[in-house]
Amino acid sequence: MPTRLKRPAIWRPLALTVALLGFQGYLGFSAIGGQFGIENRTQIMLDIDQLKGKSAALQAEIDAYRHRATLMDTRRLDPDIVTERARAMLNMANADDVIVMVDPHTGEPLSGKFRELASDELMQLIEADSTL
Numbered sequence: 001m002p003t004r005l006k007r008p009a010i011w012r013p014l015a016l017t018v019a020l021l022g023f024q025g026y027l028g029f030s031a032i033g034g035q036f037g038i039e040n041r042t043q044i045m046l047d048i049d050q051l052k053g054k055s056a057a058l059q060a061e062i063d064a065y066r067h068r069a070t071l072m073d074t075r076r077l078d079p080d081i082v083t084e085r086a087r088a089m090l091n092m093a094n095a096d097d098v099i100v101m102v103d104p105h106t107g108e109p110l111s112g113k114f115r116e117l118a119s120d121e122l123m124q125l126i127e128a129d130s131t132l
Contacts, residue, residue, distance in 0.1 A: 098126075 033039050071081060086092075093099055101110040 031037055036044070070076065071078070087094065102108060103110055
């Protein structure tokens with residue numbers, strides 16, 4: 001009986017080669033132009049710098065709040081700060097206080113008496129009273 005040898009099919013190795021080349025092409029495209037590729041690296045670095053700036057600003061805000069919280073600690077309470085904050089919140093003044101009403105838009109004093117004073121005279125008044 002004659003034996004006939006089967007020739008191996010060419011399509012299987014060819015299909016495997018095409019699939020591997022396609023996968024290699026996909027990896028190459030992703031390395032260059034993908035979301036985390038070489039072309040987007042500059043945008044990623046800009047985003048990192050921007051987020052570091054936001055992080056530093058938020059950390060400064062957190063530190064400010066921590067500082068304000070430590071000022072309210074009952075063991076470290078400063079009576080001057082407490083009275084100053086209480087008077088500011090209650091809109092009350094001490095008899096020895098000098099109160100200057102200012103326009104919130106311009107920053108100029110509202111009272112005619114203080115308008116007549118020159119700025120150096122007003123500074124002398126402020127410097128003379130050490131409780132301000």
